Amino acid sequence: MTTSTEHTATEIRSAELTPGTRFRRIGGGLSLLAAGTLVFASLLMIPFENQTEAQYLQTGVDHRDAILWAAVVLHYGYLLMLPAALTLVRLARRVARRTSLAAMVLSGLGAGLSGIVVLDYYDVALANGLPADEALRIYDLAAGYGQGALVALPSVLGLVVGINLALFAAWRARAIPVLPLVLSVVGWGVFTAFSGDAWLPSLGSGLAAAGLVWAGVLVLKVRDQDWARL
Numbered sequence: 001m002t003t004s005t006e007h008t009a010t011e012i013r014s015a016e017l018t019p020g021t022r023f024r025r026i027g028g029g030l031s032l033l034a035a036g037t038l039v040f041a042s043l044l045m046i047p048f049e050n051q052t053e054a055q056y057l058q059t060g061v062d063h064r065d066a067i068l069w070a071a072v073v074l075h076y077g078y079l080l081m082l083p084a085a086l087t088l089v090r091l092a093r094r095v096a097r098r099t100s101l102a103a104m105v106l107s108g109l110g111a112g113l114s115g116i117v118v119l120d121y122y123d124v125a126l127a128n129g130l131p132a133d134e135a136l137r138i139y140d141l142a143a144g145y146g147q148g149a150l151v152a153l154p155s156v157l158g159l160v161v162g163i164n165l166a167l168f169a170a171w172r173a174r175a176i177p178v179l180p181l182v183l184s185v186v187g188w189g190v191f192t193a194f195s196g197d198a199w200l201p202s203l204g205s206g207l208a209a210a211g212l213v214w215a216g217v218l219v220l221k222v223r224d225q226d227w228a229r230l
Contacts, residue, residue, distance in 0.1 A: 018228070025219060025227040028087030032216030035084040036209030038077030043202040045070035051196045053143075057135050060127035071120040078114040081159055082107050084212060085166040087219060090230050091176070092169035099172065103165035110159025116152060160188045163208075167215065176215050183211030 045066050046059070060067060085107035089100040126135040142148075167181045190204030 021228045022224050025222060025224060028083060028090070029216045029219035031080045031083040032087055032212045032219060035077055035080035036205065036212035038073050038080065040077075040202065040205040040209040042070040042074035042077060043205050045073065047198055053139055054132070054136055057123065057127040057132065057139060060124040064124055064128060067120055067124055071117050075114045075117045078117065078159065079111060081163055082111045084216075085110075085163050088163075088166035088170040088176075088215060091219070092166075092173035094230070095173035096169040099165060099169040103162050103169055106158045106162030106165060108158070108162075109154050110156075110162045112151065112155035113159050116155060156192070160192060163212075164188060167211065170215065176218055180211035180214040183214070184208045187211065 046063060085103055089104050093100045123139065126139055129135075130138070164181070164185050167176070167184050170176045171178055171181045184207070187204045187207030187209070191201050191208065192204075194200035194204070
């Protein structure tokens with residue numbers, strides 16, 4: 001009777017391991033490793049001075065090529081935040097269902113930042129193609145369209161709040177320790193509060209990246225059998 005029960009349990013565990021189980025676990029873990037790291041790397045590529053609009057545009061002249069390449073890196077970093085958040089949501093969905101759902105919705109909104117990054121090319125073109133005063137005039141004109149905030153603000157809040165809420169849900173489910181959550185919250189807080197500084201946003205994104213990398217390593221260490229039961 002005991003042998004029969006063990007045999008049945010083994011069959012159940014084998015049935016749970018679909019062909020995509022390992023792919024989803026490894027893909028989710030790698031997205032956690034890559035998302036924050038790419039955002040961090042992109043900011044290190046650009047020594048932004050944007051206390052004023054004029055300084056910001058001048059950066060596009062002084063560091064044109066770095067900005068053009070950093071925008072590509074940043075685009076993929078923001079994109080990968082969504083699968084990273086969904087991976088954390090999977091860890092928590094059976095324990096913190098409502099929190100996981102909110103994190104999933106907000107992170108979906110945050111994915112919009114990957115498209116907003118394209119505006120960097122527009123700003124660089126302005127800075128390099130027009131006299132400084134004319135470039136500043138057009139930049140201010142474009143920034144004055146209030147409808148843009150309806151796109152940008154939900155994307156920024158969605159990404160920052162969504163990924164942190166996903167980490168909180170995973171911690172609440174005891175899937176990760178509290179320190180990755182603390183690193184992420186502090187990091188994104190510094191990133192947003194000191195966005196006009198040349199290097200503090202890089203420091204903040206580095207802390208956030210460390211939290212996500214920590215969570216990603218934990219996901220990669222999960223056994224496929226355990227992942228399938230989440």
